[in-house]
Amino acid sequence: MADNLIDLIKVLRDRTGAGLMDCKGALLANDCDLDKASDWLREKGLAKAAKKADRIAAEGLALAVTCPTCGNTVVLEVNCETDFVAKGDAFRDLVTEVAKVILSKNPTNVEEAKALTVDLFTDATVKMGEKFDLRRFEVFPAKSGEQISTYIHMGGKLATVVVLNKEDAELGNQLAMHICANNPSYLTMEDVPSEAKEHELSIQREAAKTDEKLANKPAEVLDKILQGKISKYFAEMTLEAQPFLMDDSKTVGQILSEKGVKVLKFVRYQVGEGIEKRHDDFASEVMSQTK
Secondary structure (H helix, E strand, O other): OOHHHHHHHHHHHHHHHHOHHHHHHHHOOOOOOOOHHHHHHHHHHOOOOOOOOOOOOOOOEEEEEEEOOOOEEEEEEEEEEEEHHHHHHHHHHHHHHHHHHHHHHOOHHHHHHHOHHHHHHHHHHHOOOOOOOEEEEEEEOOOOEEEEEEEOOOOOEEEEEEEEOOHHHHHHHHHHHOOOOOOOOOOOHOOOHHHHHHHHHHHHHHHHHHOOOOOOOOOOHHHHHHHHHHHHHHOOOHHHHHHHEEEEEEEEHHHHHOOOEEEEEEEEOOOOEEOOOOOHHHHHHHHHHHO
16 A cells, blocks of 8 residues: 555646645545545645646657648657657657658558557667657648648657648747647637536635635625636636737737637647656655655
8 A cells, every 4th residue: 555655646746746745645535536636635725736737757759740742740749768869860760750651651540650650669679779659649631721830849848730720820830839838728718628617616616615715705706706716727728818929918819810810720749748757766755754
């Protein structure tokens, strides 16, 4: 149980940013259920509210490559074991070659893409001595009148693709940079699932119980306050509601309206997001505080 608790504490701390003892208490109070423990921490005000909740937990590259012939674009993430290899030309060449195979063979899922590129990865392992993995990809077909724009940040730690309903290279590039910097989860508020809103409402209601400023508020007033908190919470995750990177006096939605442009789709890949990276000293750190 101890070793399992240590592992769960590490996952919960990476997920929430809360302290070790807070994470331990949350897990013990919720039968070691990670999701319940995460909500419990937020309700008690112990979790750090961080926009960038996903930590880079694996090495590799995220690239967006456009076919010079057909115009189709693929964004993909390929992982390796060390940052040293990730920064090397040989690994970048591997990722580029994998992208070319995907664009030429048009696989429908990761399993098919892996089967098509197995020889490339085998050869790379022999040459570089590491394990490599194609984690994910998405292809954006070129369509007449539409704009596909890409942006690569930090040499391949982040890759974004945005598709507009009309050609506007400058705006497309700006939006790709904006998405990279602001990490939206949804395009509009209407795209936020009702389940997500209800879930956030339950968290805000619990948090309100320990907020002295809200203790004596009438039910109707409290409900409006909580709805406002929910709107603000999801606005930060919604592309059209975010202040535009190039002009923060306007939202992205206002810029799109002024230009008569619609965002059809966007994708943002951050290397290693959601994958845990090993920290050799973590167990001893936890053990010293959980005995």
